[in-house]
Amino acid sequence: MKAEMIVFSGSSHPGLAERVAQRLGKPLGKSHSVKFTNENIMVRIGDNCREKDVFVIQTSSTPVNDHLVELLIFLDAIKYASAGRVTAVIPYFPYCRSDKKDEPRISVAARLMADLIQTSGAARVLTMNLHSPQIQGFFRIPVDQLLAAPIFFEYFDRVLFKEERKEDFVLVMSDAGAAKAFGYYSDELKLPVAIIDKFRPDHSEKPIIRQVIGDVRGKACLIIDDEIASGGTLIEAAEKLAEEGAKRVLAAAVHPVLSGNAVERLVKSPIERIIVGDTVPVRDKIQGHEDRFEVLDLSPLFARAIECIHDGASLSELFPPSVRRRH
């Protein structure tokens, strides 16, 4: 007999977890999380998990380190509650930009996160648009990486390519990494690509744009990135594109981290509209500036992926063929 499914939410993104649970047609499992005055966190599971197929949804949002530790404790509590299998559903992966040792005496922190998540009891991980594909290889358990592309493509078709002729658009990859990671956008949308030649001289979150490679003059430029953190990349890129004669500048990014005063800075930039996913809570951050942001609900993809994992079905069916090759 197939194990019963039960889905829990950590405290990082209850809104997304609720929408996923609604789509699955089940209430979220009961749990209670406490942070004591000494900053220690306790999680108590309120439902029987014995032999069940358990999913815990917890993203990497502010306060990142608290939410990370809460996830680890959640997984551990479920493991000790005799779950049959535990899947950590991590829409935005913690420390994902620390994915390589490119300086002396630093940690590859994303690999450390993988170790911690496995040690805490996860038997599988479900995540979305990893900053780099090698993060999957940091695990010794199965990692399913969803790509938000189908939901972004649906919005582009339904809205952007209705406002303006599709052939007037150019996809602008925010750097060489984005060009590699999002190559399938151009295959699927059949649009030309330009690339921002960007480098980071230090850790100040102030990227330097050397040039735009490709033709953007008179075009509607849609910048593509995996995440927006300080907003520096998008702002610098947009200013450069405007200088180079772009007709309009828009941006699309899966993970709207929007740290510090990113929103205030972005709304002063030449970017007309910023299309983001909801892998982290974003509504409060953009309050008062809703006209400049479009938030896409990614819960349908997470819900369908959870169903596939539970049923032992392939996740490839969730993506069009050119996207399927990359997930």
Ligand code: R5P
């Ligand atoms: C960088 O490698 C990423 O793809 C993003 O461009 C970066 O994380 C964005 O960060 P920020 O908004 O701080 O420039």
